[in-house]
Amino acid sequence: MNFDFSKEEQLIQKAAKEFADKRIAPVAGNIHRTNAMPAEIVDGLADLGMFGIPFLEKYGGGEAGYLSYILALEQLSKASAGVGMIISVNAVGLAVINVFGTEEQKLAYLPQSIDGKKIMSFAFTEPGTGSDPKQLTTTVSRDKDGYLLNGTKRFISNAGYKGPMVVVAKESDTGKATAFVIDKFCDGYSLSAPWEKIGAHGGGLYDVYFKDVKIPAENLLGQNGGGLSALKIAMIYGKIGLTGLFLGQALAAFEEGLRYANEKMHRGESIGHKFEHIKISVADMAMKYDAAKWHAYHLGWAADNYKDPLQLAKEAALSKVFVAETAIDIARISMGIHGSYGLMEDYKISQIWGDAIIGPQVEGTAPLLKIMGAGIILNG
Amino acid sequence: MNIVVAMKQIPDLQQIRIRNRCPVLDDVPLTLGKIDKNALEAGLKIRENAGNKGRVIVVSAGNRDIEETVKEALAAGADEACIVVDEAASDLESSISAILLAAAIKRIGVADIILFGEGSGDNYSGQVGARVAEILDLPQVGYAGNVETTGRTARITRVLEDREEIVEVELPVVVCILADINEPRIPSVSQILKAGKKHKEIIEIDDLTMETSGRRIETISNLAPETARKREPVNTCGALCAVLEKEGFWAR
Amino acid sequence: MAGILIYSDQDPLSFELLTAARYIAENTGAAVKAVSINNHAQAEALAGRGAESYRIDGKEIILEDTAAVARALKGAVETLDTDVVLLSANRRGKELAGRLAQMLDAGCLSDVNALAVRSGRIECTRNALGGATVAVQTVTSKRKVIALSAKVFAAAPDGVGHISDLTLDVKGSGIKLMESRAKAEEAAHIETAAVLVVVGQGLENRKDLAIVKRIADSLKGEVACSKPVATDKKWLAEDRIIGLSGKICKPDLAILLGVSGQVQFMVGIRDAKTIVAINRDENACIMQNADYIMTADLQDVLPELSRALTGTVPS
Ligand SMILES: Cc1cc2nc3c(=O)[nH]c(=O)nc-3n(C[C@H](O)[C@H](O)[C@H](O)COP(=O)(O)OP(=O)(O)OC[C@H]3O[C@@H](n4cnc5c(N)ncnc54)[C@H](O)[C@@H]3O)c2cc1C
Numbered sequence A: 001m002n003f004d005f006s007k008e009e010q011l012i013q014k015a016a017k018e019f020a021d022k023r024i025a026p027v028a029g030n031i032h033r034t035n036a037m038p039a040e041i042v043d044g045l046a047d048l049g050m051f052g053i054p055f056l057e058k059y060g061g062g063e064a065g066y067l068s069y070i071l072a073l074e075q076l077s078k079a080s081a082g083v084g085m086i087i088s089v090n091a092v093g094l095a096v097i098n099v100f101g102t103e104e105q106k107l108a109y110l111p112q113s114i115d116g117k118k119i120m121s122f123a124f125t126e127p128g129t130g131s132d133p134k135q136l137t138t139t140v141s142r143d144k145d146g147y148l149l150n151g152t153k154r155f156i157s158n159a160g161y162k163g164p165m166v167v168v169a170k171e172s173d174t175g176k177a178t179a180f181v182i183d184k185f186c187d188g189y190s191l192s193a194p195w196e197k198i199g200a201h202g203g204g205l206y207d208v209y210f211k212d213v214k215i216p217a218e219n220l221l222g223q224n225g226g227g228l229s230a231l232k233i234a235m236i237y238g239k240i241g242l243t244g245l246f247l248g249q250a251l252a253a254f255e256e257g258l259r260y261a262n263e264k265m266h267r268g269e270s271i272g273h274k275f276e277h278i279k280i281s282v283a284d285m286a287m288k289y290d291a292a293k294w295h296a297y298h299l300g301w302a303a304d305n306y307k308d309p310l311q312l313a314k315e316a317a318l319s320k321v322f323v324a325e326t327a328i329d330i331a332r333i334s335m336g337i338h339g340s341y342g343l344m345e346d347y348k349i350s351q352i353w354g355d356a357i358i359g360p361q362v363e364g365t366a367p368l369l370k371i372m373g374a375g376i377i378l379n380g
Numbered sequence B: 001m002n003i004v005v006a007m008k009q010i011p012d013l014q015q016i017r018i019r020n021r022c023p024v025l026d027d028v029p030l031t032l033g034k035i036d037k038n039a040l041e042a043g044l045k046i047r048e049n050a051g052n053k054g055r056v057i058v059v060s061a062g063n064r065d066i067e068e069t070v071k072e073a074l075a076a077g078a079d080e081a082c083i084v085v086d087e088a089a090s091d092l093e094s095s096i097s098a099i100l101l102a103a104a105i106k107r108i109g110v111a112d113i114i115l116f117g118e119g120s121g122d123n124y125s126g127q128v129g130a131r132v133a134e135i136l137d138l139p140q141v142g143y144a145g146n147v148e149t150t151g152r153t154a155r156i157t158r159v160l161e162d163r164e165e166i167v168e169v170e171l172p173v174v175v176c177i178l179a180d181i182n183e184p185r186i187p188s189v190s191q192i193l194k195a196g197k198k199h200k201e202i203i204e205i206d207d208l209t210m211e212t213s214g215r216r217i218e219t220i221s222n223l224a225p226e227t228a229r230k231r232e233p234v235n236t237c238g239a240l241c242a243v244l245e246k247e248g249f250w251a252r
Numbered sequence C: 001m002a003g004i005l006i007y008s009d010q011d012p013l014s015f016e017l018l019t020a021a022r023y024i025a026e027n028t029g030a031a032v033k034a035v036s037i038n039n040h041a042q043a044e045a046l047a048g049r050g051a052e053s054y055r056i057d058g059k060e061i062i063l064e065d066t067a068a069v070a071r072a073l074k075g076a077v078e079t080l081d082t083d084v085v086l087l088s089a090n091r092r093g094k095e096l097a098g099r100l101a102q103m104l105d106a107g108c109l110s111d112v113n114a115l116a117v118r119s120g121r122i123e124c125t126r127n128a129l130g131g132a133t134v135a136v137q138t139v140t141s142k143r144k145v146i147a148l149s150a151k152v153f154a155a156a157p158d159g160v161g162h163i164s165d166l167t168l169d170v171k172g173s174g175i176k177l178m179e180s181r182a183k184a185e186e187a188a189h190i191e192t193a194a195v196l197v198v199v200g201q202g203l204e205n206r207k208d209l210a211i212v213k214r215i216a217d218s219l220k221g222e223v224a225c226s227k228p229v230a231t232d233k234k235w236l237a238e239d240r241i242i243g244l245s246g247k248i249c250k251p252d253l254a255i256l257l258g259v260s261g262q263v264q265f266m267v268g269i270r271d272a273k274t275i276v277a278i279n280r281d282e283n284a285c286i287m288q289n290a291d292y293i294m295t296a297d298l299q300d301v302l303p304e305l306s307r308a309l310t311g312t313v314p315s
């Protein structure tokens, strides 16, 4: 088995790390406090091509594969989970159009979001459900030469940026879920105030209200009633991004814990060298980070090598759950090493804790994804 | 105008670990010197200011890994690379590096400005640029904080400890760039992927008919310093002053 | 062994090189010769410290033209029969070292921060791997160029030497000096200061800050502090805080006055080359983490130290 990265993968990882260290880390505290992402950060990420790593060169992407994408997201998200959210959710919209879009739709929507000039959203969750397409209440009804969209979507990332949004809504006549692409801030589109969430600050999260939003017929993605397939693809590719994002939290928590173990002195010796339980904590963090890392990198490799993306469903779901839950484990251990100091805002672990805890709750809760993965395993 | 930038392959210093006071270099990725990256950025800027005319060519000498390592410079904006591969060379001594780099520069033919970093990232001995200037019989300016060109004249600011001086010299010239004078650009994903496709001229050491006349330096030991603090008691102010004087912080 | 040649554009550094050369000569029997370029005052000063001092004059040998200076030194090496050249490791000296070494087909070591002669070899100590290690190296070629850092050796004492002229025909390499100016003084930042004098809560009287400032000035350093001194007592501005919530500093010398040395503070100073701690409590955490420790009350130490360093105590 070959675990080596190509020079290109190494350089993409390094470029992401350099940007994270030089440009994100110095303002990360401010992003956390204000829950706002400076425009320069988004522009800088766009200039580096960080929004388009796995997508085809002909649409402006890097065509560098999903392993590179995970390597980059890990480094960027280590500095700011909000950055990881913005890139990862943008890639969800891109993936859906990439798989279901016609060539015209691809040419119309992919390049600008691959460039990071217009940032995509993907809107499925509603006040009533975040997991069950049967319970959707946002509806599309047929209008003379297209559709009319009405309803509310909840917890929609990137909804405050101009750009396309992929919406999954229920058809009023058939009752089936269908996917469309719309332009954010079109007539009838409005936003709530941003949600103040526990972590991933700077990754803007909103409720979105649709009031008689006109959708031209050519904005249908895939087939009428094909919303479920679109959702599946969104879930698979979305999880690759989130896996990278939460691996970044695992790494951040590990590094902070290790640093504190070396720095905090007890009677002339660092607690890491002095106390057995701190040593064990360091070993636990290292073991867990390595396990999460190989899970994540393997997912990237699989995404680059499996012929049929649906074959990825199990790996994507279970790797995301594993990495997200492991990031919380490591954050908990790291917090333990920090004593009460870890609870103070001055220490980064307090923030990482809030970022990590998000992992198992989003894009399908952990139990839901495990049940889904188990279904695939049991049925062979 | 051809701008040549010499860059050295070194282990990524941030990833070197120390075990039993010895540096552990296994598994440490290779990169290019930090100040060399300032030199490359300076080269790219000189070209931009000269109306984007001319090429920026990276030269390097090292073992075969350099073929991959140099991609980092090509991704960061260099147009092509000319490298001397010496399989046996794991740790080239300055005098030998200089001979190999001078050979590569001669192979390129026209070199108007030849840039180096003020010192390599690992050894920081800062000799190679001056040695190459001597081999090529060119003028040199070290510790350059700024380089401008008009026509065939370069105007260079040399930054000394307490002075800055501006000198002018006709091209071609060897210039050693001061550390941290610019912020080297981070390569974009697409530049990284295109780096492998840029032109690379590879010179095998055996194809060069030159005398490198052996090593001139012997390393007796190379160990990490003892890190523990000394914890030496000092009892009086007089004794403290003596300590400050001995360590060179204060003179009577 | 043939002779040892010394040269530096800076007088004080050349005096140190003289001592270094004599140390090598003592162990090898070589003769020591000093050269000065277009600088008769330096030649005299070197002779005034007992050196065999040579003056080289030449219109084209301007200091800004490194190649020309190297050519002059090469001429001196050949005429004066010297194999070892000691230069100063200031920027001019280092730039020169490589060029001269190439001309002489010599091995060269620069930034040498310790030098010893053992079994006839000149062993040079210098940082390697970006400072991660310290290497001991020796030049094996017949001719050797060594650029020595400042303050490795003391300046040579007064003595009686003599001056001769060395006539060489040296051409320049076409470098023209257009302008030369002293660098502007930069605003003080504790992150870049080479010396920091750091105040902790152990400083009991605010007015003693004047003494602290005087001590810092005498060492060309800046005053910094622990967090509570700025945020709670507000005795100093917050941009002088060292530590996790303040600045990460890597000075050559940090003198810590009444700082207990909690980890949040230490992260900001642990990379200091030398740490001196003065604290009343011999068991304070900082006493484990300093190079020089003085167990004493600041009330007594501060005036005494100020007097010892500067001769006076501000009132
Ligand atoms: C930072 C952040 C960003 C987000 N970005 C987006 C976005 O861009 N687009 C978007 O559409 N959504 C987004 N969401 C919403 C998120 O994906 C959903 O909140 C998530 O999928 C969970 O949905 P829910 O909260 O409605 O929980 P529910 O689905 O209501 O689940 C509640 C509980 O019931 C359990 N449960 C539900 N269904 C089942 C079942 N079938 N079997 C067993 N147990 C079940 C769950 O495990 C959970 O414990 C985001 C959320 C956050 C916090």
Ligand SMILES: Cc1cc2nc3c(=O)[nH]c(=O)nc-3n(C[C@H](O)[C@H](O)[C@H](O)COP(=O)(O)OP(=O)(O)OC[C@H]3O[C@@H](n4cnc5c(N)ncnc54)[C@H](O)[C@@H]3O)c2cc1C
Pocket (backbone or CB within 6 Å): A341, A344, A346, A347, C199, C200, C201, C202, C203, C204, C225, C226, C227, C228, C229, C241, C242, C243, C244, C245, C246, C257, C258, C259, C260, C261, C262, C263, C264, C265, C278, C279, C280, C281, C284, C296, C297, C298, C299
């Ligand atoms: C989240 C967080 C972040 C923090 N970040 C920072 C930070 O960035 N920087 C920082 O400095 N602190 C920081 N702290 C505070 C830190 O934990 C310590 O409380 C602080 O560094 C102590 O400052 P001190 O050493 O000056 O004071 P003290 O701990 O009170 O120590 C005073 C010392 O002076 C000695 N002393 C007293 N009188 C005399 C005398 N007359 N003569 C000689 N010695 C005397 C005492 O023996 C004692 O050792 C942070 C704390 C938290 C919780």
